[in-house]
Amino acid sequence: MSSVRTPAGAAPAAVPPAPVRSGFAARAWRTVRSSRPAAIGLAIVAVHAVVALLAPLLTPYHPTVGDASHALLGPGADHWAGTDAYGRDVLARVLYGGRYALGVSVAGTVLTVALGTVLGCAAALRGGWLDDVLMRVLDAVLSIPSILALLVIVTALGTGPAVIVLAVAVVYVPQVVRVVRGAALAVVPADYVTAARARGERTWSILRREVLPNITDVVCVEFAMRASWVVLLISSLSFLGFGADPPTPDWGLMVSENRTAITVVPMASLAPILALATLVVGLNLAADGLSKAWGVDRIREGS
Amino acid sequence: MRGVLSFLLRRVVSALGTLLLSSVLVFLAVQALPGDVATQVLGRDATPDAVAALRDRMGLDQPAWERYADWITGALHGDFGTSLVTAEPVGGEVSQYLGNSALIAVVTVLFAVTGSLVLGVVAGLHRDRWPDHLISTVALIGMSVPEFVVATVLVLVFSVTVPVLPAVVLYGPGAGTGQLLPAVWLPAASLAVVMAAYIVRMARTSVIDVMASEYVTTARLKGLSTWRVVTRHALPSALLPTLHVIALNVAWLVGGVAVVENVFNYPGIGKLMLSSVQNRDLPVIQAIALISAVVYVVCNLAADLGAMALNPKLRTRGGRIR
Secondary structure: OOOOOOOOOOOHHHOOOOOOOOOHHHHHHHHHHHOHHHHHHHHHHHHHHHHHHOHHHHOOOOOOOOOHHHOOOOOOOOOOOOEOOOOOEHHHHHHHHHHHHHHHHHHHHHHHHHHHHHHHHHHHHHOHHHHHHHHHHHHHHHOOOHHHHHHHHHHHHOOOHHHHHHHHHHHHHHHHHHHHHHHHHHHOOOHHHHHHHHOOOOHHHHHHHHHHHHHHHHHHHHHHHHHHHHHHHHHHHHHHOOOOOOOOOOHHHHHHHHHHHOOOOHHHHHHHHHHHHHHHHHHHHHHHHHHHHHOOOHHHHOO | OHHHHHHHHHHHHHHHHHHHHHHHHHHHHHHOOOOOHHHHHHOOOOOHHHHHHHHHHHOOOOOHHHHHHHHHHHHHOOOOOEOOOOOOEHHHHHHHHHHHHHHHHHHHHHHHHHHHHHHHHHHHHOOOOHHHHHHHHHHHHHOOOOHHHHHHHHHHHHHHHOOOOOOOOOOOOOOOHHHHHHHHHHHHHHHHHHHHHHHHHHHHHHHHHHHOOHHHHHHHHHOOOHHHHHHHHHHHHHHHHHHHHHHHHHHHHHHHHHHHHHHHOOOOHHHHHHHHHHOOOHHHHHHHHHHHHHHHHHHHHHHHHHHHHHOHHHHHOOOOOO
């Protein structure tokens, strides 16, 4: 938040100093303004979101209905990114593809980070057997390869978007819990938490009023970073044929469909690759920028 | 010394506990897969009598905990049951595929670790100058593209444009190392790019931290050359966190291998994993999951112990890690 603008002509000294807004939103806005990577990253993600929302306005073509007589065309005036084997416009599918990628990823990440934050804080606050049991179980989940866990869940419950959101949460919650628990453990010994306990606040209210506000930065960085992983994971799942069902426009699915024709129409594979890569680069830049500005050691905690 | 020993003992016991818990999770998850196994084996036209007979023979009518006990005691003796698809012993089948994947994994880790350590040190020493910017940007892109994208681009370059390496493997799981060797490079390179991207960032931060530390200033004031400072101080401390990243990445590596092996049709554990899920080959899924868990736990244990051996601070304090 920049300083409040003074009306033209008024002497700045005459204006009483504007109270500095110390809310989280204000702090986040200051960070974004001061950190170029964060600003660029968030801008890229915003562009992707806008494009996905406005897809019908940006292209005259339908993403799933093709014209077989115009199959496998290279980029041209009618089809800027060419067409695929079914004669579907590649650009239209890429534009609409953002809807599935962003929708499922955002839902998955929100669920994962929310669950992980609550569990991580609870483990740090309560400690004792709850902490021990929880960390043991999460360790066990971590030891199972995530793609195998995903495949089993999707095979058992079907490939709907809701199932994939759930599966993403199962796979990534343990890692979020570890990070959040670590951050919360640094807050728990603080005097204000002891004071809150002494005046008889319940765990839930301590969590909400004392702990959460002090780990918001960690949670936000975690969100951006996790989102980038979730996008990658979901696209890999689609690529393997266990994610989006054809003919849903999805980037991972598009690469796997058009890969065999890569010598004929390279653009049909490269366009979704480009979309996917820019989205994840944007998320990573945002995570990097925020973590640097807030002093959250992203590299140490993550990966 | 006693501190170290009791630490070792505690780590090993907790690793065993984790493994036991993962085996229960794996068993439960696989039980939740839809479809009756006996019907699956015999096909849809099987008579109810035949299905009942097979259920009896496979012990499917026993309670779940009894089947779990049977499975885990068998697994401890190296017997993972028989595959529902090939009717071969699962243990032999899995280890054959696993061996092929190990070939990829070894090449990947070698490439990724050496390459990224060198790049990370270069970037760290030239902090905020062009080599750093270049390396950091490439690393950012490397961690932002999924493995199948790297694989697809590599195929486009090395199999289509300049056809020097095979785009698909035509051999089965029984192929010899010599036959598979030409096919290893592209899958390994795809995985190494993604893996290296993380390690480069890690190594870069460690090097920057170390180079700013007081003992490096002392070493420089003593008149040590940059090369000596890097090899004596920067590299060992960059190696330490890297070890941990590699251990954490083992679980990821199994997943990445699944994707990449399917791109190249490479007969490894990832391909077996995917086909066994598609075919509902439960014993094979269970075996792969359990073996992966063992590998993960062992690698983490090794990384912890390695960190202890490399870090004098942790050693003298009687090995308190974390």
